[in-house]
Amino acid sequence: MVYESFSQIDTEEIGFRLAGDAEPGSFYALIGGLGAGKTAFVRGFARRLGVGAHVSSPTFAIVNEYLGGDIPLYHFDVYRIGSLEEFESTGYEDYFYGKGIVLVEWADLVEEAYPEGAVVVKFEHDPARGDDYRKITVET
Numbered sequence: 228m229v230y231e232s233f234s235q236i237d238t239e240e241i242g243f244r245l246a247g248d249a250e251p252g253s254f255y256a257l258i259g260g261l262g263a264g265k266t267a268f269v270r271g272f273a274r275r276l277g278v279g280a281h282v283s284s285p286t287f288a289i290v291n292e293y294l295g296g297d298i299p300l301y302h303f304d305v306y307r308i309g310s311l312e313e314f315e316s317t318g319y320e321d322y323f324y325g326k327g328i329v330l331v332e333w334a335d336l337v338e339e340a341y342p343e344g345a346v347v348v349k350f351e352h353d354p355a356r357g358d359d360y361r362k363i364t365v366e367t
Contacts, residue, residue: 232361238264241363242271245348249276251298251326254342256334259350264361265332268348269302272330276300284332289317299327306333314340 232238249255249272257265270282277296285291285304293300301322308314314337322329323342331337334347347366354360 228365230363232363234359235267238267239271242268243275246272246275249328253328254345255330256345256347257332258335263350263352265350269330273300301327301329303331305336308336311337311339
């Protein structure tokens with residue numbers, strides 16, 4: 228499935244719509260460069276799940292846990308992870324194979340750790356279509 232976004236609000240709405248299909252144990256690998264819209268997508272996703280907290284990228288914390296919604300939501304940012312071995316020391320398995328929903332920014336850096344059934348969401352910027360344009364491709 229391919230979506231087009233022309234604003235941050237569009238990207239949040241795409242996340243909101245896709246969250247309607249999420250269920251406990253779902254895993255979403257978010258792939259795209261800096262400023263591609265990954266965190267905006269997570270904000271919309273979290274809103275659909277009833278997360279009332281402010282959603283921001285967990286760049287330095289590695290994972291933010293949002294437990295106040297309908298289903299626990301775990302938001303990872305693995306940009307600063309240097310290797311899969313380093314990532315293994317975070318205890319990610321408890322999240323990736325648990326009953327919550329996991330969204331991982333920069334997921335291509337830890338592709339070997341994806342659980343079965345991972346949904347891959349790719350964010351592509353095309354400056355020729357405008358600064359705010361994003362093509363968002365969802366692969367199941």
